[in-house]
Amino acid sequence: MDMGLCGKTALITGSTKGIGKAIAIELAKEGVNVLINGRNWNEVEQTVKEIKTQFPSTSPLPAAADIADTQQREALFENHPEIDILVNNVGTYEMMQYEYLTDEVWEKYFRTNVLAANGLCKNYLPRMLKNGFGRIVFIASEEAMMPSGLMPHYAMTKSMLLSLSKSLSKMTKGIEVTVNTIMPGPTxxxxxxxxxxxxxxxxxxxxxxxxxxxxxxxxxxxxxxxxIKPIEIGRLTTFICSPYASAFKGSPIRMDGGMVPTIF
Structure with missing residues (x-):
């Protein structure tokens, strides 16, 4: 099925492996020119080569940067000022008992999982609104709705993304720009x-x-x-980024394999 995305440009954070890479591949299948992001330049370059080999009609580009670092984020904006799609996939996680979570750990998770994504939105969302088209997708987790207690710091940041997504979506009223959050289960x-x-x-x-x-x-x-297979999340994300998903606005989209037991 043609998703109507050919020729669009997408930045997928953390796209050298896992869910991010799967999203980049699925978007590239639709003719999207993907910007591959990661902190390791060699991994970024290798992923770009892989995607170019698989989809020679597209133009994947390296966008190596630690997006949690303000200066590197600003450099990214200078190199890639215009995009149509932003997938905020980067996130760090680790199981830790609550009593061992220092302020430094909380700050690290907030900076990496929330502030970095917000910084990207703050730069790119106004441009999307001006251009009249754009897609922003946050990749959260079932932990956002059903904290297990094993990662309270991680769960908190993923819940924040749900709130941020809903708030930013309010800015898109009447415009072909959407902001949504996908919540995968164990992947x-x-x-x-x-x-x-x-x-x-x-x-x-x-x-x-x-x-x-x-x-x-x-x-x-x-x-x-x-x-859940990363490719399954990649396919869902591609649909949410497409013109066919215009009615999804500020939506928390669950793909948790039935992990969350509640209706809402």
Missing amino acids: LSENVHQIITGMFPNEGLSFSEKEMKFMESSLPQSELQRF
Whole structure:
């Protein structure tokens, strides 16, 4: 299906691996010129080459920067002043007990998961409003609605993104610009794949069997009973970025595999 995005330009933060890379690939499939972002220049360049090889009709570009750093963010704006789509995917997470969370940890998570995304929006949203078209998508988590208690600092920042998305959406009234948040559930990132692969080493299980065993023991509330694939999130994000999704405004969009037990 043609999503009507050919020729658009998209910045996807944290797009050298995992969910971000999957989003970049799915957008590139639709003819979008993707800006690949990450802190490691070599990883950014490699991802650009991969996407260019797969989709030679598009023009992926490197956008290496630590977006949590104000100066690097400003340099990014100078190099790429105009975009049509912004996917705020970058986020840091780690399981930590509440009593061990120092002010420095809280500040780090707020700066990386919230202020960096807000800084990008503050620069690009006014330009989108002026141009009459734009898409901003925040990648949050089911933790935003259903904090597990294992990552209170992370859950707090993801809840903030829901509020920020709704506030910014108010600015798009009557304009073909949308701001939305996607909330994935547990996702099969590269790190998760390695962790699951290393589990149950003496039982001769296939990866899918290990995955199911882990789900049954650790995530029994999941109705999907497998990890969400990054490509699935990439496809949903691509749709939300398309003209076909114009009616989604300020929406919290759940893709949690049934993790959240409530209707709302």
